[in-house]
Amino acid sequence: MKILITGGCGFIGSHVADRLFKEGHEIYIIDNLSSGSIENVKVKHRFYNFDIADEECEKVLQCNKVDIVIHLAAQASVSTSLECPYLDTRTNILGTSNMLFLSEKYGVKKFIFASSAAVYGNPEETPLSEESTINPVSPYGMSKYTGEFYCRKWSEIYGLNTLCFRFSNVYGPRQGMAGEGGVISIFIQKILDNQPLTIYGDGNQTRDFIFVEDLVDALYKSLESSYCGTLNLSTNTENNLNGLVQILEGIQPISEVIFQAARDGDILRSRLDNSKIRKILNWDTEYTFSEGIKKTYQWYLSKRSGVTTQ
Numbered sequence: 001m002k003i004l005i006t007g008g009c010g011f012i013g014s015h016v017a018d019r020l021f022k023e024g025h026e027i028y029i030i031d032n033l034s035s036g037s038i039e040n041v042k043v044k045h046r047f048y049n050f051d052i053a054d055e056e057c058e059k060v061l062q063c064n065k066v067d068i069v070i071h072l073a074a075q076a077s078v079s080t081s082l083e084c085p086y087l088d089t090r091t092n093i094l095g096t097s098n099m100l101f102l103s104e105k106y107g108v109k110k111f112i113f114a115s116s117a118a119v120y121g122n123p124e125e126t127p128l129s130e131e132s133t134i135n136p137v138s139p140y141g142m143s144k145y146t147g148e149f150y151c152r153k154w155s156e157i158y159g160l161n162t163l164c165f166r167f168s169n170v171y172g173p174r175q176g177m178a179g180e181g182g183v184i185s186i187f188i189q190k191i192l193d194n195q196p197l198t199i200y201g202d203g204n205q206t207r208d209f210i211f212v213e214d215l216v217d218a219l220y221k222s223l224e225s226s227y228c229g230t231l232n233l234s235t236n237t238e239n240n241l242n243g244l245v246q247i248l249e250g251i252q253p254i255s256e257v258i259f260q261a262a263r264d265g266d267i268l269r270s271r272l273d274n275s276k277i278r279k280i281l282n283w284d285t286e287y288t289f290s291e292g293i294k295k296t297y298q299w300y301l302s303k304r305s306g307v308t309t310q
Contacts, residue, residue, distance in 0.1 A: 007073030009036030172212030
């Protein structure tokens with residue numbers, strides 16, 4: 001199939017491109033390179049340096065008979081969304097509606113949207129199911145839920161098959177230093193530089209960290225699924241930042257851990273129930289948290305030595 005990946009030069013998108021090319025699909029990428037890098041994508045693909053909210057994107061779907069759109073391009077920083085909500089809105093709402101419009105117009109068979117655990121806000125109880133209360137506490141979470149609403153209505157009004165994944169906190173090789181999952185890449189790079197780690201809060205805040213290869217496997221399995229709706233994409237496990245520090249300390253000594261005041265918009269606990277996706281896609285995670293951390297650490301270490309792995 002011909003598959004268009006928006007944000008395909010980014011952390012998650014480049015891993016998706018790797019897997020889908022390996023499975024025999026033709027890869028097309030739209031990316032404005034605001035956070036991604038063309039160097040992330042080693043497989044054969046056709047690249048378009050466009051912003052997803054721009055009119056030029058129409059050329060991509062007009063000239064190529066795209067079967068599936070995997071919409072990953074986004075403004076993904078909670079803090080940025082609080083500081084500059086216009087940027088968040090333009091990318092995450094206008095960009096998403098533009099890609100939905102073009103997908104329906106040019107006969108795309110399936111539209112896969114990357115939503116986020118941020119739509120749930122700051123819950124009192126976990127795990128959270130797809131039916132749990134939606135109460136985002138940042139413009140980022142608001143825009144992601146708005147994107148889900150657009151997908152649902154495009155399915156109802158225009159008949160476009162849409163599938164929304166609420167990603168938990170994704171981590172792994174090639175990750176930058178932004179976003180919630182970015183705490184892992186930040187910490188690894190800090191300890192490789194023998195610098196102290198900074199934790200905002202007491203370190204007991206939890207995240208449902210998912211290794212990028214596990215997430216990509218779910219996206220791959222969804223290509224052939226007829227399911228239309230919303231699914232949590234997670235490990236259904238809580239890990240706190242203090243536990244992350246302990247795992248890293250077992251890999252390499254840490255010079256110091258500094259605790260500072262919690263930041264606005266930060267969520268205290270996160271754990272998403274993944275029972276629905278496991279049943280619908282016959283999917284499960286392969287990597288434990290410790291295994292994923294070690295694999296990520298080895299990638300950053302090899303990058304320092306100039307011998308990077310995929």
